[in-house]
Amino acid sequence: MRPHIIFRYTGFILLFNAVFLLISALVSAFYSDSALLPLLYSAIIAVLFGAFPLIYVPSAKDISNKEGFIIVVSSWLLSCLVGVIPYVLWGGEFNLTNAWFESVSGFTTTGSSVLTNVEALPFGLLFWRSATHWIGGIGIIIFALSVLPSMGRAGMILYRTEMSPLAMENFHYRTKKTLQMLVIVYVGLTLAETMGLLICGMNGFDAVTHAFATIATGGFSPKNMSIAHYQSLSMEIVVMVFMMLSGIHFGLMFAAFRGRASELWRSSVVRYYLIALATGVGVVALNIHHHPYTSWAESLRYAVFQVISLGTSTGFATTDSAIWPPFAQLVMIFFTLQCACSGSTSGGIKVDRIVIFWKGLVRRITMTRHPHAVITPKIDGAAIDSDMLEASFLYITLYIGIVFISSVILTALGVDILSAFSGSAATMGNVGPGFGTVGSMSNFSHIPDAGKWVLTLTMLLGRLEIFGLILFVTGRSWK
Amino acid sequence: MGIRAKILLGFLILATMLFLAGAWSIYELRTVGTSVQALLDDNYKSISAARKMTDALERQDSAILLLLSGNWKAGREIIQSADASFQQGFDIARNNVTIPGETAYVDEIEKAYKNFKDLWVRPIAGTGHEKKLDWYFQQVHHAFLEVKLAVERLMALNDRVMYQTATDLKNRAHRAVMPGVVAIIAALVFALVFNYFVNYYLVSPIIKVTKAIQRFFETGVPIEVKIETKDEMHRLATSLQQLMTQSQKREAV
Numbered sequence: 001m002r003p004h005i006i007f008r009y010t011g012f013i014l015l016f017n018a019v020f021l022l023i024s025a026l027v028s029a030f031y032s033d034s035a036l037l038p039l040l041y042s043a044i045i046a047v048l049f050g051a052f053p054l055i056y057v058p059s060a061k062d063i064s065n066k067e068g069f070i071i072v073v074s075s076w077l078l079s080c081l082v083g084v085i086p087y088v089l090w091g092g093e094f095n096l097t098n099a100w101f102e103s104v105s106g107f108t109t110t111g112s113s114v115l116t117n118v119e120a121l122p123f124g125l126l127f128w129r130s131a132t133h134w135i136g137g138i139g140i141i142i143f144a145l146s147v148l149p150s151m152g153r154a155g156m157i158l159y160r161t162e163m164s165p166l167a168m169e170n171f172h173y174r175t176k177k178t179l180q181m182l183v184i185v186y187v188g189l190t191l192a193e194t195m196g197l198l199i200c201g202m203n204g205f206d207a208v209t210h211a212f213a214t215i216a217t218g219g220f221s222p223k224n225m226s227i228a229h230y231q232s233l234s235m236e237i238v239v240m241v242f243m244m245l246s247g248i249h250f251g252l253m254f255a256a257f258r259g260r261a262s263e264l265w266r267s268s269v270v271r272y273y274l275i276a277l278a279t280g281v282g283v284v285a286l287n288i289h290h291h292p293y294t295s296w297a298e299s300l301r302y303a304v305f306q307v308i309s310l311g312t313s314t315g316f317a318t319t320d321s322a323i324w325p326p327f328a329q330l331v332m333i334f335f336t337l338q339c340a341c342s343g344s345t346s347g348g349i350k351v352d353r354i355v356i357f358w359k360g361l362v363r364r365i366t367m368t369r370h371p372h373a374v375i376t377p378k379i380d381g382a383a384i385d386s387d388m389l390e391a392s393f394l395y396i397t398l399y400i401g402i403v404f405i406s407s408v409i410l411t412a413l414g415v416d417i418l419s420a421f422s423g424s425a426a427t428m429g430n431v432g433p434g435f436g437t438v439g440s441m442s443n444f445s446h447i448p449d450a451g452k453w454v455l456t457l458t459m460l461l462g463r464l465e466i467f468g469l470i471l472f473v474t475g476r477s478w479k
Numbered sequence: 480m481g482i483r484a485k486i487l488l489g490f491l492i493l494a495t496m497l498f499l500a501g502a503w504s505i506y507e508l509r510t511v512g513t514s515v516q517a518l519l520d521d522n523y524k525s526i527s528a529a530r531k532m533t534d535a536l537e538r539q540d541s542a543i544l545l546l547l548s549g550n551w552k553a554g555r556e557i558i559q560s561a562d563a564s565f566q567q568g569f570d571i572a573r574n575n576v577t578i579p580g581e582t583a584y585v586d587e588i589e590k591a592y593k594n595f596k597d598l599w600v601r602p603i604a605g606t607g608h609e610k611k612l613d614w615y616f617q618q619v620h621h622a623f624l625e626v627k628l629a630v631e632r633l634m635a636l637n638d639r640v641m642y643q644t645a646t647d648l649k650n651r652a653h654r655a656v657m658p659g660v661v662a663i664i665a666a667l668v669f670a671l672v673f674n675y676f677v678n679y680y681l682v683s684p685i686i687k688v689t690k691a692i693q694r695f696f697e698t699g700v701p702i703e704v705k706i707e708t709k710d711e712m713h714r715l716a717t718s719l720q721q722l723m724t725q726s727q728k729r730e731a732v
Contacts (some may be wrong), residue, residue, distance in 0.1 A: 004676070004679055005677075037506075037654075044496075048496060049665070049672075052488070054674070058487060085661060088661065090654070
């Protein structure tokens with residue numbers, strides 16, 4: 001383990017964050033608001049800390065896998081720490097706990113907030129808040145690697161460490177090409193949504209910040225009432241379309257951009273994702289009709305938006321789903337746990353693992369009937385090896401276990417059971433809102449401070465797909 | 480980059496962080512000072528003027544009751560002195576319009592006061608109005624309440640703005656303290672990182688070179704020392720390497 005090499009590469013990430021802090025400072029200067037100095041000072045600190053190791057430590061073209069994953073986890077943690085600085089410097093509702101919660105929620109694209117009045121924030125800070133989503137959306141390391149000059153083998157190791165093994169399945173290109181492709185899709189979708197929202201009549205600032213939050217499947221809105229603030233069907237449709245697209249594997253999205261849209265439907269994972277969303281919308285709309293909505297149009301409009309929002313781990317809202325009947329809430333909690341496809345910006349267990357889980361389950365049932373049968377489960381013709389099956393089962397079990405432990409801790413701290421469970425599931429899946437007192441029109445401000453720290457831990461565990469953070473805190477990894 | 484420049488850079492970074500935080504804190508503290516002065520000048524002055532007007536109005540109301548009871552001399556004395564006092568308060572309020580929309584509130588007071596004054600400026604004692612309490616309750620008291628309400632509205636406006644300014648001051652005070660706190664924490668962390676680099680890139684190579692020379696004295700075999708950087712330390716190690724090799728060759732000859 002070479003700590004200086006870790007300093008050097010995390011330095012790049014700090015500089016990358018500094019660029020966005022400077023852009024936010026420019027936004028603040030443009031609107032002449034009170035966030036200019038906090039953002040500028042934070043940017044300077046990030047530059048100083050980021051540039052110093054680059055001067056001292058000579059470049060290393062090769063890094064070990066262990067160093068790679070420590071760089072990846074450190075980069076996430078450091079970015080979250082840098083994100084705290086402008087918040088605590090500005091003040092208002094931000095004490096250290098709230099600032100940490102908001103920063104982690106931003107970078108992990110969770111979108112849960114502790115702010116009771118988002119609209120009281122200056123424009124510069126609102127922009128930074130959305131920018132944290134955008135930086136974290138495709139992964140800090142992936143984003144940085146794609147815009148920085150080639151780092152050779154070191155870059156490849158970092159890419160492999162950051163990218164989930166499931167996500168790599170549909171990327172059939174070399175590392176550099178894959179990185180370029182990811183950024184093209186990411187930036188392309190962001191620009192397209194911004195244009196769409198502008199055409200629908202949203203102002204420039206809101207369009208950009210909402211596009212950042214949608215494509216990253218984050219959920220931070222500069223408005224207290226989220227998308228409900230606008231009461232505009234056209235804006236809701238634009239946001240829904242882009243939430244859904246952001247939940248699809250970017251490799252398949254790139255193929256679709258290049259005219260091979262049929263590849264999307266050929267993927268059984270995407271097919272399951274779309275069918276699950278459609279089914280969810282159907283049953284929720286049926287359930288909320290008459291409770292509380294009187295017309296079918298209203299029921300369908302709110303069901304579509306809320307199911308897509310939670311089913312892609314975005315977390316925007318057009319209505320208060322916390323007042324929906326228990327059945328609709330349970331369906332929504334299922335989507336909060338499952339979320340969208342791997343290789344997208346979505347969080348949660350991910351559709352791919354659910355598909356693998358079912359294939360594994362079918363295999364086990366068949367093997368019980370025919371003990372001597374040789375059955376190889378496949379997805380789109382590709383065999384799922386036993387390693388992947390085991391990893392997926394283990395991941396789902398651990399995932400549910402962590403949600404349960406987090407819920408138990410929250411209830412011990414005095415939070416009611418629905419808020420504790422749905423809040424834990426929403427933060428673990430990087431979704432954002434839960435139900436009960438942490439619903440789509442509420443916030444996490446009333447959760448005790450210790451509970452907020454627990455929830456930020458679940459956000460990081462969810463974003464780093466559990467094992468990354470566990471390995472990081474295990475002492476043996478540092479030797 | 481040379482060792483001297485690297486060390487200097489480390490200290491410069493520390494100094495920059497602390498200097499900027501200090502400068503910012505001073506700026507915020509100065510702003511707090513200016514805001515306190517503005518609070519006193521703008522809002523407190525208007526509130527004080529409004530209190531003066533209310534007090535004068537109360538005295539005028541009592542004086543009118545004296546006039547109604549036929550006490551002409553005492554009534555006139557009190558009412559004239561209260562009128563002068565009201566005018567003083569009103570002039571302060573008029574010349575201290577600092578809040579958007581405050582002019583409308585001042586104009587409302589002026590208009591209401593004119594209506595009120597029209598009722599008592601003509602003689603009351605010894606006229607048909609004397610002992611007429613109905614006239615007092617139906618017209619005078621009503622006009623008095625109108626002025627008082629207008630003055631209270633002006634006071635409430637200034638109270639609200641004063642509360643907002645005080646909240647801003649609290650935030651400003653927070654912003655004056657936080658850069659210092661952040662700078663101290665950042666400087667401590669930076670000092671640890673800097674110390675690690677100095678140890679790894681300066682102290683360790685010196686120890687390595689020293690050990691290599693000692694080994695050379697003991698064994699007579701030149702020992703290769705790997706230095707990662709391309710600075711003076713690297714040149715020193717290379718020169719010593721050459722020295723050891725040449726010395727070995729000479730001994731062999």
